[in-house]
Amino acid sequence: MSAIQGARVAMNADQLRVAVRALLASGVLPDGRPDRTWGGRGADFSCAVCSAAVGSEELEIEAYFGSQVYHLHTECFMTWQEERQRG
Numbered sequence: 001m002s003a004i005q006g007a008r009v010a011m012n013a014d015q016l017r018v019a020v021r022a023l024l025a026s027g028v029l030p031d032g033r034p035d036r037t038w039g040g041r042g043a044d045f046s047c048a049v050c051s052a053a054v055g056s057e058e059l060e061i062e063a064y065f066g067s068q069v070y071h072l073h074t075e076c077f078m079t080w081q082e083e084r085q086r087g
Contacts, residue, residue: 011050013079016049016050016075016076016079017079017083019049019050020049020076020079020080020083021083023048023049023080024080024083024084028048029048029049029070029080029084030065030068031084031087032065032084033084034063034064034065034070035064035065035066036064037061037062037063037064037077038061038062038064039059039060039061039062039074040059040060040062041056041058041059041060042054042055042056042057042058042059042060043056043060043071044056045060045071046071047071047072047073047076048063048070048071048072048076049072049073049076049077049079049080050073050076052073054071054072054073058073058074059073059074060072060073060074061073061074061077063077063080
């Protein structure tokens with residue numbers, strides 16, 4: 001099982017799902033589909049899900065909701081989308 005590692009955060013897949021559900025329930029993460037997404041090399045932005053920086057050695061997903069941009073690790077993005085679709 002993979003884990004997201006960061007300076008302050010280390011989550012396994014189950015913990016990541018719990019975190020995403022809490023962020024969705026609180027409205028911190030939108031429950032709709034992004035207007036657009038983009039992927040590329042990380043730029044050390046904090047991930048919107050796990051708060052760990054997405055380093056330049058990692059793939060970063062940017063999810064756009066109007067003018068709001070969410071920077072995410074690929075695993076965090078995929079978990080968010082799976083949980084969003086579960087409703």
